[in-house]
Amino acid sequence: MNIEDLNISHKSCATACAICMLACAKCLDHCAGKVQMTECMKRCRDAMMASADCARFCAGGSRMHSAMCRACAEICEACAAECEKHDDYQCRQCADACRACAEECRRMAA
Template sequence: MALTEIDHVSENEEMQECIDSCLECVQACEWCADECAGDEDMAECLRLCRDVADLASMHARFMARDSGYRTDIAAITADACEACADECEQHDAEHCQVCAEVLRECAETCRNMASA
């Protein structure tokens, strides 16, 4: 296998890891948002979770079609994941703690894609 083929395989594996991470993030954020619905004290958490779910879903689609904008979206998604994780970590609810962990992982994979 030529070096360029190895690099391409490695890049595809990283992209697939990021897609998987983004899709897991969408699920966690939608769950957290659903659990936060109706609780005025959780309004910011709800809003951020919905924002991240939309961004992570979009980023996964951009990567899947190899869009030229995928690195820009990766950086924005990572920023949003970190902001949402910061918010979720302020709450003791299980859904917030689980979501924060998934968000941190997604932020890391998105940062890796943004720098690729």
């Protein structure tokens, strides 16, 4: 089964959020234990949780999805800005996923 087989409302946002959640989890694991990456880990944790919640709100067709999308976009932008400070492949992947998620969430919130 893949995402296209599911009858999910707001599928594109839910998908972007799920991808972001996974990228943030990988970045968080990658940065774990590196003292200089403390802020990156905090931002990744926040974005991972927000994007997971947002994916559920969108997938479930919640009437509050717009509010959640606005919050998720803000959190993901902050994570992307932090990850972009680091010359690291995993951080760049996370930043890209967060930017894509934020863009999709802003579109859904409009």
